[in-house]
Amino acid sequence: MSAASRGQALVIEHLAAGYGKVQVLWDVNLSVAPGEFVAVIGANGAGKTTTLRAVSGVVRPSAGRILLGGVDITRASPSRIVASGLGHVPEGRELFALMTVRENLELGAAMRAEARAQVSQTLRQVYTLFPRLEERAGQLAGTLSGGEQQMVAVGRALMGRPSVLVVDEPSLGLSPRMTQTVFEALRAVHAEGVTVVLVEQNVGLSLRLADRAYVLENGQVVREGDSAALLADPAVRAAYLAL
Template identity: 50%
Template sequence: MAEPPLLQVDAIDAHYGAVQALYGVSLAVRAGEVVSVLGGNASGKSTTLKSVLGLVRPTRGRILLDGHEIQGRAPADVIGRGVASVPEGRRVFPEMSVHENLLLGAYPRRHEKAAIARDLEDVFAAFPRLAERRRQPAGTLSGGEQQMLALGRAWLRRARLVCIDEPSMGLSPRFVDAVYEVLFRWKAEGQTILLVEQNARIALELADRAYVLQHGHVVLEGGAADLAADPAVQKAYLGAA
């Protein structure tokens, strides 16, 4: 019998006031898997991720992490269960240094001093620009550098599930490549990732499986390679004529 998914989103609805954003959305993420959620603006993909993280309370349905219901729990409770977040817009602490921001990611495992020191060096090796700026206030970094910092902070968490919201948004192609180089490394190391992304081409290259949302509904799901070859996906998201 196959093991149950690490994360199971089961037929959730979500509202912002009187406006319904999600309609019966279901998805699953197995341990060691990368799953992408694709869609255009207002498709519901970020609301799905925020529902997992406890930032939005579903009005119907269930969200299970390791078989335990987490829908409606506070974000701190969800994070405490082994989830890390790389939010849209980075959300670094601008007055704190790069080094201090990274250490915040490791706070739940703060007693593992030797392991944290090794992980910090791994982050600085992966992102040399952060190493050069480790004493700088995070608010002085470029957008691409802040995205690297947000990823590094999640790396220090050593989470069982990393939820990433629009990592390529607003970045130059050079920074997108740098960010995804690290995500491909995480995948190779077996990190479980739930990724929300508008850049469908690179998201499907990274993912094992994907879901496509439109107007709050899941309209397609399947293996990432199969979806990348689907004419409807190519036309809507990959620029095919």
């Protein structure tokens, strides 16, 4: 492990990945310190979702390595990665539509070797974050609104008590009001000490929320830095903020 990798919550080094013969990522490098909030921005097809899928083990890297809390998880199974402290809120939510809200949430704790009382305590914390989910606890997830489903997806990831939470396009298909609710929840989660990595189509909102950001283009990191500096960067504003 390099000196720069020590003490980092998440490190991606020289990552290459794709789908079959189609390569999407080329030599991606990024690092996230414990307790940091980092955004990954870029145009559609830049490789943002593939990066998060590689981190969570859904996509197998063809080169490079990924460290979670200093542990190499590059070839680990998704279940082991979750058990190691990663929470993943996928694009499109991927809920079990014919299961209740509570059942979907409890699935998020399946990798934790904890007593039922501890799981119930975490569930209570999720309900505190999203009171509407407690009201809908017995309702089938597939009958919820898009915003409510996104709350379930975030809550399910939090049920694993992750040290690092990666979130993919949480505002997709949501109203501005519901987007604000979800982002306020992410802010609250981060305030509790959880490290957050956010991929989000709303570049302005994500840069205002994050500490730092990386810009992906064509599967490579082309810029990185303080979010405020990137928000003021004329090139970033012209490319992603239509300013």
